[in-house]
Amino acid sequence: MSIVGLAFLLCGVLTSLILSAVLLVSQRRSRMNLWLSIVSGMSGLWTLGITLFLVHPDPDMSPWYVRGYYLAAIMIPFALYYFLHYFPYAIAFSRVEQSLVIFLLVLVSGAILTPGILLDIVPSGSGAKVHLYDFGYALYIAIFLFLALGSLFLALSSYKKVRRRGEVALARQARGILVIAVMALTGGMIFNLFLPALGNYELIWAGPPFAAIFATYIFYVIIQQGMFDVRAALARTVAYILLLVVAVSLYAAVLFASSEILFPDTKISRTQLIFYMAMAVVLMISARPLRRALDRFTHSVFYRSDYDSQKTLQEITKITASEIELRQLVRRSVNVLCQSIQPEYGSLFIFSSSGKTYHYGKNMSGKRMHHRYRRQLSIVEDRLGELPQLIRSNDLVSLEERKMLDGADAAVVVQLTLRGEHLGVLFLGERKSGERYNDDDMRLLRLATDELALAVQNALRFEEIQKFNQRLRDEVSRATRDLRRSNKQLHQLDEVKNDFLSIASHQLRTPLTSIKGYISMVLDGDAGEVTTAQRKLLQEAFISSQRMVALIEDFLNLSRLQTGRFSIDCQPTSIEAIVKEEVDILRNNATNRSLTLQVVIGKNIPEAMLIDKSKIRQVVMNLVDNAIYYSTPGKRIQVRLSREGGDVRFVVHDKGIGVPKSEQARLFTRFYRAGNAREKRPDGTGVGLYLAKRVIDEHGGSVIFRSTEGEGSTFGFILPIRLPDSDLKKSKKEKSS
Structure with missing residues (x-):
């Protein structure tokens, strides 16, 4: 065997056995930890058996090594199958399922331990060789595959379940366990199941590291879930290992010293020595489990209905602090209470502010389920106000009320109230043990339901907010669709x-x-x-x-x-000529309306400047025409064209109706007309000023506007002077001379 292979195997042994010890001494009552400890421990023993067989293939010891590691190997999928019934959530075992799995384990264990059925060890030149029997080994493979595929099915189901519940982190870990389990089982089966069946025993060292990786990853997942204190667990593990070493050493020392004194002439063989050491370990390990088994037996006889109320309250607190979704909150809380108090059933009604009543039950199946539910619902709807907040049916004085609860199979009724608000009611059946509910039970129920009431109120408020948000989103979506449809129609129009x-x-x-x-x-x-x-x-x-x-x-x-x-076509144009021509055209119209049209042309107006002649003419005409139409008869309209530095300034000042201040901001928008303008001139279009501003903006100028309602307005524009090339050269010559 190569050094690399031996290193892999030794690492696998140490890793698996240390993880098994850590899990075993931490939260020993956790079945999940127990079965994971068995998975890791069996992986270590399997790896150890393979290592001993490869390193020391002694014909006398090899049968023990080989049968040991085959037995440990079949225990890995068996323990994994049980572990996945508890991670991440507990899954109920049916009696048929348990009986079948245990029967298969006993069957294959008997085949392993009985010579001539599954395997035998035959001498070879290098020490020993494994001979596999076809029928027995086929049975072994079939049972191994059954347990392995069952484990993978459970892992896949758990992943789908937590994913549906939206638990992202847990779903990611469950998916990781599924992937690592597939990898570990596939690697183990290839190198340690199928290749040996084909007569290849050279690579059996390559399978155990896969199991060590799998156990390590699951251990990491449990740490991530916060299921136990790692530092405390390691401390207990070290103490446990030291205790084991000391006890075995003392046992061996006493045993050997006694043997030397009592049997001085007897020589102890190596097989006997190993047997003594193994017995010491077995006795040490079995002492505490035996004591725990006796403790459980006496506890089941004298305290079979006892429970830890403080632990139950802690679990309720943990649930109410972590759950906001109503269904999960009440389901988990009722489950905890029922697991502790052990009633025949638990039935919880929750009242929402919208008038709806929700029901959650535990162990509500059976022939009387519908009858019991109808009676309880009748009490909730009509008679709940007659009962105290917490009451045992045996404590009721009124015979009618007692019959009412007996008809509903209710031994205890607990109302969930918070600051006068009725949030729900919990009905509990008789205890399975036949004992009455004592004061400790009632105290636990009062404290637990008080805490649950607050959590239920928060969950109901959260549910209302979620529904309101959903309704709001639907309304906004509907309104958005309508607006988009209307906007599309408006665009088309x-x-x-x-x-x-x-x-x-x-x-x-x-x-x-x-x-x-x-x-x-x-x-x-x-x-x-x-x-x-x-x-x-x-x-x-x-x-x-x-x-x-x-x-x-x-x-x-x-x-x-x-x-x-729309485009601007700038050509050399005389803006003075445009103003004079447009005023001359509109002068008769002004005269007919008894208005005086005065034109004032300033000095130094360029003979020609680059402007769009037709569009500037249109702007001048619109501004002068508006002044004529909106001026009061007998008034004067002044049209002024002047030069201010590098700009030309054109303004039309009238004494007309003016523009209301509240409407001035929108005056230059498309199709907009002030209210008094619509009354004065109903046939206007509201596009003249909009186009005037666009034309002036395209020329790089700015619009002039001042107005006071009832006193008149000033409209106009400022244009930058841009001269044609010939005029520009002429202007530069004049300046230089």
């Missing part, structure tokens, strides 16, 4: 509106341009002499057509803005 504006504007602009042209030709005399009265009418028609063309242009620009086709 907006697109239809934009298409309509674009199409209608283009279709209207062509005939209006023709009408405007023909009116201009008539005014110029192309159709003959025009009288004064006719000229006045034609001029009104021309101005109206001009305004209609401007309005259509506004709608076209608005459509271009919505579709992303």
Whole structure:
């Protein structure tokens, strides 16, 4: 055997046996710890047997080594199967299941220990060799696989269960146990089950390390779960090992000294020496378990219904502190109380603030279950107020009340109340032992239900908050869906509106341009002499057509803005000429409304600057036209164009109706019109000022606006002067000269 293999085996022995000792001396009443200790201990003994057989294949001792490690190997899946019935949650054993597993273990143990059925040791050149019998070994493999697959099934079921309950950390550990168990069992079966069946015994040293890794990982999981104090457990383990060593040494010393005195001529063989040492260990180990077995027997005879009330309260406290979900809280609490007091059944009703009643039962199965439930529900709905908070049926004076509880099979009734609020009621049946509920039992129930009442109230509040949050999320989701649907419809309508504006504007602009042209030709005399009265009418028609063309242009620009086709085409243009032309066009309209239109042109206005001629003309026309329409007759409107440094400033000041202060912030938004403007001029569109601001912004300028309701307004803009290249060179020459 190689040094590497021997090192692996020795590490496996030490690891497994130390873990087994730690688990054995810590929380010895925990069945989970007990079975895990057996798994680890059997792994150590299995590894030890393989090590002794490989290192010292003596024909006399090899049968003990081989039968020992085969027996320890079958105990590993057996103990693992029992361990997984307690981790992470206890799973009930059926009698059939227990009987079958124990029968299989006894059967395979008998096959191992009986020569000629499973194996025999035959001498070989190197010392000893294992001979396996086909039928016996096939039986061994079948039982091993049955226990191993059963263990893996339990591990998988436990993982799915904790995952469904949302316990992320525990689910991760259960998954790890499942994976490590598959790895360990697979490695052990390959190297120590199947290869020996094929006659290959050279690699049996490779299986035990897998079992050591598995035991180590489960030990780590238990530590993570906080199931015992590691430092205290290690201290007890060291003390236990020292006690064992001292006791065995003393026993051996006394035994050998006595033998030398009593039998001085008798020579002790090596086999006898090993036997004496083994007996010392067995006697030492069996002393305390025997004492515990006797303690359990006397306790079951004289204190069969006794329990630790302090421990029960601690468990209830732990549950109420860790559980917020109502179902788990009451289920676990009722289970703890029933396990301690041992009633025939436990039945708990919980009352929610919404008027619902929840029911949780323990051991409620049987023929009388439905009858018992109906009677208890009747008491809850109609008669609960007549009973004290905590009462035994035997203590009731009223015969009617006693019959009422007897009809519901209730020996004890405990109401869960907190600051006057009724949260629930607990019904308990007679104790399984036949004894009456004593004062200690009632004290425990009062303290436990007081603590449970507070936890139930918190759980109910938490449940209400969760339902409210869910309802709120549903309402928000529904409202969001409605808003998205409405928003989509609005977008569709907006697109239809934009298409309509674009199409209608283009279709209207062509005939209006023709009408405007023909009116201009008539005014110029192309159709003959025009009288004064006719000229006045034609001029009104021309101005109206001009305004209609401007309005259509506004709608076209608005459509271009919505579709992303709005652009500024800057060309060298005289802004002074634009202002004068637009004022001349609108002067007749102002005169007809008894308004004075005054134009003031400042000095140093550039002859040409880079602007979009048509769009600036539209802005000037809109601002002057608005001043005319919203001014009071007899007032004066002043239009001023001036230069301020590197900017051109254009303002229109009127003495009109003004803009209310509360509506000024929204005045330049699309389709918005102030309330007094809608009354003054119902036919307005609300796009002129919006487009004016967009045009000025695209030119890099800013809008001027000041207004006082009832006193008038000032509208205008400031544009940065950008000169054409030729004018720019000319301006630089003039400055240098």
